Amino acid sequence: DIQMTQSPSSLSASVGDRVTVTCRASQGISNALAWYQQKPGKAPKLLLYGASRLESGVPSRFSGSGSGTDYILTISSLQPEDFATYYCQQYYTTPPYSFGQGTKLEI
C-alpha cells in the first residue's frame, strides 16, 4: 500500500503570508493526488485534484504542484478563512486510497 507523509504537521502563519505544505508518497503516484481543507466540526472540502487542477469555486490563491513522489500545496496570500487543517490523498491505481496525516495551519 502507498503511504503518504505530510510536512509540517503544524504551521503558524499570518494573514498575507505565502505558505507551502508538502506531501510525499512512498512510491510514484503520477499526479494522482488531491488536496482537502477541513475546518473544525466540518467535512473536508476538495481543493485540488490531479495534483494541480483547481476545483470549481476554490480561490486561485490555492495552487498545487509536484510530480513523482513529491507534491506541494501553496497558498499564495493567506486569508483569515484559510486557517484549517489540510490533507493530501493519493488515488493511484485501485483502492486502498490513503491520506496524509494532515497539516494544521494556525494563526
Add this chain to the structure above:
Amino acid sequence: EVQLVESGGGLVQPGGSLRLSCAASGNTFSSYSMNWVRQAPGKGLEWISYISKSSSPKYYADSVKGRFTISRDNAKNSLYLQMNSLRAEDTAVYYCAGGANWFDPWGQGTLVTVSS
C-alpha cells in the same frame, strides 16, 4: 451536484453491530462511485471502503475487512455501511463521500462511539 446526509450513528458496545446510511438528494446518485471515510476523535482521515456505481467492485481497508460491508441501492439513492464486531478503535465520525478517485461531495458525518 448531489448532496449527502449520513445517519445511523450512535453508541454501541464492543462486539456489537451498527448500520450507517447515506441518503443522496437529486437524481445523479447512480452516476457516483461512493466511499466511506472515517475520522477518529482528534485524528486524521482514513479511507475505509469503496463501491462502484454498479456495486461491483467493492474495496475495503485492512482495518475493517471482514467486519464491515458496503452496499448501495440506486433506486433509493442510498449508500450503506454494515459494521459488525465493532471495536473501541472504530470510534469515529463516519463520512460518506462521492467519487472514484478524489472525494467530492461529502456528507456532514455521523458519529459512532464504541464503548461499554
